[in-house]
Amino acid sequence: MTIRNHSPSRIAYYEQIAKLGMAPLWESLHTLVPKEPRPQAVPAIWKYAQLRKFVLESGKVISAAEAIRRVLILENPGLPGKASITSNLYAGLQLILPGEIAPSHRHTQSALRFIVEGTSAWTAVDGERTTMHPGDFIITPSWTWHDHGNPSIQASGEPVVWLDGLDIPLLLQLDAGFAETYPEDTQPVKRPEGDSFARYGQNMLPVRHDVKNGNSPIFNYPYVRSREALYTLSRTNEADAWDGFKLRYVNPATGGYPMPTMATFMQLLPRGFRGKAYRTTDSTVFSVVEGQGNVRIGEQLFEFAPHDVFVAPSWQPVRFDTDEDAVLFSYSNRPVLAALSLLREERQ
């Protein structure tokens, strides 16, 4: 509350009620109930070409065991010290070296991994491991045990980097975070790789599958399939004027998003795309998979290249331009807004 030039009596009144834990709404009404969203987060880009060496260097700064999760947080310049890339979302680049393990734990925060480079690492979720390849989208839903590893047995082992997306800020705002450490570094493997996908990934479900919550029973959505879907569509359909070709990942047991707090998308902007501007109340983090292009977010213009990360805060107009095919992964807090009837979109 900024107190403007008030009469002494009004100031005295304000001081009195402050002692009783009260404040005058009329001094801050316009800030509290604004005409339209005024996100503190700002449009921003993280250029992978600049960051990569620091991500790799983190491997020397601290061990995976000591760090528990060796991640460089991508912190929005508008939210300094908040470990947030948007008001509700967290993003970070995680490095795991050959021979390392990120030890098993679980938390109520939902997490996604989007693989940036390297092919030798795995993630385990609730008793099943999956190998991670660039472009794969992997989930570790709320309160599921998970650990990551990069085997050292092969001489061919390589550093693996992925983008972590979590709802950490949202859960802090909701006071709903719980966490537990698993007694061992890795949880026991109970099912062979591919088991979940066989059960849930082929447009079929086990006859006695119960939907207990909004989390997808598939936990690896391979890039080979997502990419094929986009290119099949692009060959014979017209691109949407705003989005190009854009699909959302789905929980096949509900038709909803893979996790209750984060939506995820993959889109193809075809060569020569000159997108129209749109804006929406969800805030979105993009990770470039293939191709280069430009994006205008609010007043900012960014050039993007593979593995760059950029962010579009709530209600900032977004517009894409490409001279070559570009594939973008993205995630946002859309399910939260949709569940609360607060999603608004505008296409120009």
Place this chain on the structure above:
Amino acid sequence: MTIRNHSPSRIAYYEQIAKLGMAPLWESLHTLVPKEPRPQAVPAIWKYAQLRKFVLESGKVISAAEAIRRVLILENPGLPGKASITSNLYAGLQLILPGEIAPSHRHTQSALRFIVEGTSAWTAVDGERTTMHPGDFIITPSWTWHDHGNPSIQASGEPVVWLDGLDIPLLLQLDAGFAETYPEDTQPVKRPEGDSFARYGQNMLPVRHDVKNGNSPIFNYPYVRSREALYTLSRTNEADAWDGFKLRYVNPATGGYPMPTMATFMQLLPRGFRGKAYRTTDSTVFSVVEGQGNVRIGEQLFEFAPHDVFVAPSWQPVRFDTDEDAVLFSYSNRPVLAALSLLREERQ
């Protein structure tokens, strides 16, 4: 109403009220509200080895054009003249010869096709055609334009036979059947083959997909995927004692069944399976895809071989035995019972 030995006054009373359109409930209460289901449908099997020549002969009896749909109805012996294989469901074997077309129409009845033999035919649904292969499961949802064809251009054309499953008896009971004929033999093709699968079949959905009803936007569920899912599971999991390995087909936009009135399943009974008995209030039609075995339904024991069709009416115990791997497709009225909270199951 069977009138037992009643006094003349009671009989006179019954006659009087009958004139006013009334009848005494107490004479029929036990029939109307039975202790447990007493289906008129009986367990039955149709042996493809015996039927096949008649199915092919139908091609000489009538042309596809004259018949509109050249189908031999599989009629339950307990429901003579009712064109029903169970109380609510219809089954038939449809033949389409090279060069023929089954002309386009639509109806509120939901239909499924399960391909028995032949690889050259197509089905078109709402502007997209799909090629049908043995074991594929294809839907033509309520009120969607659909037509079938078997091109004659190839010398290699062959007769194609599939199992039609429809909810015809249910819609007659509900007085809810509507139908229309398309002005042309075939509807225009608006999208290339594979378009629906790219949009909906890869665990992704278009960002602006609206769920308008319970019908799956995927209309061909290829056998190659269903079979792979079952065998992947069977390699590393234990078979369920009643069902072996059993998956249900899913509408990826909702997690529900592909159509609102019929559930569909595919199951693998592994070699040497000695199943336990179960019973359920949905009535199920099975079509054998691969392998041989025995099934006991109620008091009946049937041997089954590829392409045989058999039926388990409501609340009849079912038990499977196999000496070799067997793959069974099946469909039932389970979604109807589930929607009305009338599904009951018992596993022994």
Place this chain on the structure above:
Amino acid sequence: MTIRNHSPSRIAYYEQIAKLGMAPLWESLHTLVPKEPRPQAVPAIWKYAQLRKFVLESGKVISAAEAIRRVLILENPGLPGKASITSNLYAGLQLILPGEIAPSHRHTQSALRFIVEGTSAWTAVDGERTTMHPGDFIITPSWTWHDHGNPSIQASGEPVVWLDGLDIPLLLQLDAGFAETYPEDTQPVKRPEGDSFARYGQNMLPVRHDVKNGNSPIFNYPYVRSREALYTLSRTNEADAWDGFKLRYVNPATGGYPMPTMATFMQLLPRGFRGKAYRTTDSTVFSVVEGQGNVRIGEQLFEFAPHDVFVAPSWQPVRFDTDEDAVLFSYSNRPVLAALSLLREERQ
């Protein structure tokens, strides 16, 4: 199947396949898949002035104890011997005399009671009794213990008559009927009258209420409230041109219908109402609460007076005319059609 003038070879073919349990679809396609619904049920009315004495006489024909339920079934003239008033629904007039009990049982059929005359009787459902007054709508959901009684202690005891509405024909068609008799004539009373209404009837619910199925936790919807709602609306709103003022009863725990298989409605046709015609695929049974008027159903014109029952089968146009205020209760199979995406309406 009516076999038209066929060639001997075709007749021989039909006979051969009949032995194998098969029939040619093309001979019956138009009947099985009609252009529009052709219900066997016909429009009909039951005039309470004519029926009443026979309903009361049933009290002498059989005791409530012997009958278990002493009900005169209202049987649709188009469905003789079927104990059905529409394709899916049953209706009957039940009589209970002072000092009688209709013994406790339960069944998967859902039942509703709409009270016609008398004020002294009660219904018990799952441990709670409610007193029934004319115009009250009471449910005994699927598989709930229920019994009815009319105390004899008062000299003022009077015969009580109500309309029973059940989904008996539907459950026969679905082969889903189960029934059990309670070991005693009446179930124990566990909660005082009004308890359910306090918990669920005041636009509040217990904090830990779980929705287990589609059945309303309220089981008596008193007429005094329904009537007040309709008249409040009528004083300041315009009547709908087809329905007058029409509300549906609601399950407050879901917003759905009170039971999964039957919708129930109450409507006020204001004095001088000249309704437009509509038709719909649900079949509806009406019970007149107050007032007189005319209704045209299909080609039939009926005059109705209090306590009359009339029925509008699927897709028959319905049109109301009144010279005085009339209040109508009605029930239909609408939830079944809606759950299966088979509800169609047309307003002219």
Place this chain on the structure above:
Amino acid sequence: MTIRNHSPSRIAYYEQIAKLGMAPLWESLHTLVPKEPRPQAVPAIWKYAQLRKFVLESGKVISAAEAIRRVLILENPGLPGKASITSNLYAGLQLILPGEIAPSHRHTQSALRFIVEGTSAWTAVDGERTTMHPGDFIITPSWTWHDHGNPSIQASGEPVVWLDGLDIPLLLQLDAGFAETYPEDTQPVKRPEGDSFARYGQNMLPVRHDVKNGNSPIFNYPYVRSREALYTLSRTNEADAWDGFKLRYVNPATGGYPMPTMATFMQLLPRGFRGKAYRTTDSTVFSVVEGQGNVRIGEQLFEFAPHDVFVAPSWQPVRFDTDEDAVLFSYSNRPVLAALSLLREERQ
């Protein structure tokens, strides 16, 4: 991030990555992903006996017209300057004097009013006005026009005070706030008082009512009904050991909460209640309607009396004690947590 005693090289690394918008997760992991919720909000009480005179004095400090909403915010001592009573919720005491109007506007924030004292004021929501009485619970859902007034015509006019509950902090965190001012001070009245309640409040709904969002179509839940429901239950049921008798308000069109972001409850703690402790991840604001008692929240013990407001932050144990009957209204962010599968409860 508090940087501990780090080596100069590590500090240099941190400075380098900070320039690129990155921060090391491992320095803040335990804060970001805590073992259990650590709300900044603290247990607190606002004693109406102390506040009342300041609330009334606000009427002299500023006019309703100038203030737009003349409200004293109840600000949690743990969230200074945040206009928040819990992490997600706002509470304030609003005063409206005879002859005043709080002008019409709408916003995406959902608002509830719980009437504290005075009987002469009204609230208008989307074209209908309702008179407000102490204990009534009134909603103005997201994006509905609303205005309040207190007529001056009567000499008997009195100041009216109510508790405002809004989701202002949540919408700031979600960057989803929009607001508009109505061109006139009051919106036009289109329907008479009682119209909504007649349509939606009697366990019935208009036949053609569409559910468009999660907002209840009832907007005044009168205290006379809520109180009657609680006392009816209390006469013949045993109190819950934690909650006494507790009901939640319901949206009768869905069975859900009246608005998507806030749950509301009314509970009766009977005389002599010695409650057990519970904790939950939703944060709850209580308003005392009748009676006195004690509540222990976390480490704090509060005595409460009529019109006091107190708050229980996430995961703080809560325990009630009363020597006389006490009635408490409360609201929380439970629907948000439930929608995101983040609601956890523990009863001790």
